[in-house]
Amino acid sequence: MPKLTLWTAIRDAIAADIAQGAYHSGEKLPREADLAQRFGVNRHTLRRALHDLVAQGTLTSRRGAGFFVAAQPTRYEIGQAPQFTRDIQQSGRFAEKRADRIEVRQATALEASLLNGAQNVVVFEGTGLIDGVPVSWFSSKFDADRFPDLAQLFSEKPSVSRAWKELGITVHRSRTDINACNADSLMAQRLAVPAGRALLKTIAVDADENGQPVEYGESWFVGDRLTLSLSS
Amino acid sequence: MPKLTLWTAIRDAIAADIAQGAYHSGEKLPREADLAQRFGVNRHTLRRALHDLVAQGTLTSRRGAGFFVAAQPTRYEIGQAPQFTRDIQQSGRFAEKRADRIEVRQATALEASLLNGAQNVVVFEGTGLIDGVPVSWFSSKFDADRFPDLAQLFSEKPSVSRAWKELGITVHRSRTDINACNADSLMAQRLAVPAGRALLKTIAVDADENGQPVEYGESWFVGDRLTLSLSS
């Protein structure tokens, strides 16, 4: 196993130590100085390796305290929460949502083209939580002229599905695009994860029974806190 | 506005430049020395900012060449019949699969349970490339006793859909689970991305016309090189 650089070799050595149980979950690693001495490298070379393991999610660090083996991610078993996963498929609709912003503004060109030429949009942004832990952040847009009461409905209760029910509209998923991205600093703060953590991003367009698009939403999910499940 | 450190401020400034179109997709950024001078910081402080943008997927770097704005992702339609190569090529790009491993071995408990009690499995692992760039790595398992010719077919041509055609089997997606994870060092090497990069992971079970599971596959997609697209 020829490692091209010192720091990658050190990174893999530490990762192997953790995998073999030399350090347990949550345990503090030796301090930088000791690790650097053990591997016979400069402190910054060692830090390069540690930084990479933090980016991978293997470690976490606390300034002044030390480096710690990251806690085991709580993974949702496949098929164990069918209602939850089904809701997620439909563009991030949770029973528990916290509204972070509700406003009406002029539509951008992109929003207008996706929402059948809407001139103004209702913007509904918020956080999805499970047991108080943020698992998603969403930003949805609706035609403000066609649905003038939406902003009021959202402020009463942060539920999109309830709002559609109130309005007597039935919606279905029209298209959903999915990819993965690393959390930037803003999204990391919203989701309470370190920057760089893998996120599942969905861009969804929902339509009414006539096929008219009624919602355009973007959602970011913490990758290791849930799984999207598609059945056919 | 959290600008706690120099390097985060520089990172956000460069990210804002890119978002506002100062640099286009694929375009080369000014070299480190010039950027460092512009921001009035040491080269390493600038590199810290650039490194973070590379980790986020905003930039890519090539030693000796420069830093470049990352390309836009390719879309991949998830239809009923999974056909990676044909689907991608319909979007005007050259897609291919490279076989990295073909073997027959005893099934694990998980594989047996998912493949209807199979005792032995054909393991087919490889890399999916678009325009020569790796975008996915896959590991698929099949019932080796029910399909004894699969290994030979894969070694002739690394195409799952072609193999099913040869065998006269029609398959459809039974279930697909999707989540996001950060690349560990092994997967990073396979996909030619830096460790920590966000990956889209799918776990799929495909079935034949009788609903019998015939393939159990895991795939890892480079998040910023591919978008999964669901239509209904």
Add this chain to the structure above:
DNA sequence: ACCTATTTGTACGTATGTATT
């Protein structure tokens, strides 16, 4: 509640290696 030693984080400096142009 306060101080202090410890430990990680940031920033700059210098040199050399390596791939690209």
Add this chain to the structure above:
DNA sequence: CAATACATACGTACAAATAGG
């Protein structure tokens, strides 16, 4: 082959957060 530009590696200094007395 030479010049350019990114990558690695060692070094010094100080700032900021933590932990312990």
